[in-house]
Amino acid sequence: MSSRTTFIGAVEIGTSKITALVGEYNGRELMIIGHGECPSRGVIKGAVVDYKAASECTHSALEQAERDAGERIELVFLAQTGGHLEGFYNEAAVNVVAADNMIGPADIRTVSELAKAKELPAGRMVVHHIRRPFRVDGRLVPGTPENLVGQQLTVGYWTVHGQEQRLADNIHVIRGFNLEVRELVLASLASGHMVTTQEERQHGVLAIDLGAGTTDYVLYRDGSPHTTGVVPVGGAHLTNDLSIGLRLTQSQAEKLKLRFGRAAVQCQDKGDKVWLDGNFSIGDRQFPRQAIEQITAERTRELLEVVKKKLGNAFTPETCAAGVVLTGGTAKLAGLAETAAKVFGVPAHLGETPTWVADNLRDPANHTALGLLYYGVSAQHERASTSRRRGGFLATFKRLFASA
């Protein structure tokens, strides 16, 4: 990315709302200068099902953000979620070529290409190749193994892939606003990057982003993402359960969930009842508080157990010393941290918004969009510096001539 000022848009097409942020990046620092939001339509469980409706909402959020920023967005970092996303781990090892066993750039390139070269089923496309730390003769190397001495170089990649049509739909929604999608970032990586610190990631931490339609998670180990995943269940399912269990409309159930829902049952009095509206209007009804709490708590616990099950052997309390960090709109559900701690057997807490974020953006529901900007910029920066390093003297000259 060049050093001139770029206006970057971060867009999260969520199930309940679409968020757009505008960041001003001058090559050194990023400032958030615009924010737009629109209730979501045409999106179910993170997937676009009604192109026109989803486009209108997304474009409305983008227009609002541009108005707020007073600048035109030049490119977009787009968050990607949905049940179609899957991941797998692939590892490769090469014998070091040099006679003195010193690892060179060619060894690193070869082993990385091999580890990433796994054929995908038809109709699937790579969203991310997430590299795990290199190992030299089994020894973990946190940084680059270049110039280290060893006989065998090993590296593994966690590859996230998704359905081509679903990915294309999301991209086309943004293109419909005449904007280029520069980065497609997994929602869990974006929000995880925002709510965890480098130290936590080094010690091992699980970040869970509970959205309305999906729950995204990322497990960090040794400072980098180890496993990611998406469970196509979110806060909307809690609303749906309340709606069925208490015979309510979706909006009434949503209202009850927000006011009385809990991730852990607290009320022991079966006779304790709460009003639906509480404004003495005609038709207002009473519901047992314990029933509401039981429904939401049960579903939340079940959701977290699904996450734990999907993580499988990757998650152990020993490898997740920094515990669980919860974020996303549904993370505001009372008692969620306690339930998460019980389910995972490690300390859990709600993700905190960094202090430099403006007050109007401090809601956990905005963590993905915020993280998108920062993760996207740092990913681009890292890619640019890697290509510069790889380029060498000749490539530098070629770039000079190309830019002249």
Added chain:
Amino acid sequence: MNPLNSQPPSTRHWKDIPQQVRHRAMSSGGRRRVLLGVLKTAAIIGTLAALAWGGAGVAAALHEEAGPASPSGPAVPLHDLVLVTDGVLDQAWLARTLAVPKGTSLMALDLFQLRTRLLASGQVRAATLTRNFPATLAVTLTERLPVVRLQVQDAADGPRTLLVARDGTVYAGSGYDPQLTETLPWLAGVKLQRQGGAFLPVAGMEPVADLLAKAKLEAEPLYAAWRSVSLARLESDGEIEVGTKDAIKLIFATNEDFFRQLANLDAILDAARAQPEKVLREVNLAVGGQVPVAFDRPGPPVPPPTAAPASKGPLFTGFNPP
């Protein structure tokens, strides 16, 4: 795993998804952005075109301005030439050199060209030409002063005398009092080089001018006897050779104080006059504290055949100036 034998299979990346989108798939906001983008591009192109057009117009205007201006009213022919100079050039020389055709209006004059003509003479160091409307051209000159003179032999013009200024400029000289130019020493020991129709400046005239100015100011009688100045040893030894009317060769060092050397010379000449039996031939002031002086024996007596001729063997003596 051997990387050389395994060809990695190609995996498709999300970046392979084409980002083109059909117009009908765009929302009104997207179409508006496209329209704005087109308008912006058109505006940039328009602005650039306007700038280019404006630039061309300004260039054309400047070009017209640089040429002879066409006066809007009836042109008044040049009537007066006013000369202000710090030297000897006169009105007639100015009129002859400028050679302005009769009836030329003041605005039709190419001042740059006229100035070039003035400077080409060599005698003029700087010239300022000013139009004073309605019909006067004022010329202010700064002239060079001659330091030495030299004789050149042209195939076309025959022998002629030229003057050399302090900065080495060689010029014909005009308007000087002959009594002044005749007292100037002749310059020797240089090779003149031509460039075009003029001579290139003579190098190393600065110290010569200093020496002559000092001599003229501090020791006028000495200077009056100097007939030639040679630069033959200037570049190699840093010495200036002066020939006098009595055929005495005086050698001055350029890196020594000229005043001290002139004082030494004066003392030596006085001492030499006290020995009329000896004829002074050379005084070398460039050695330092000791001044070698060479004498020739005067007189005609024919030496006996066995004796060495006195005139061929100069007697060198160390002379300590008082």
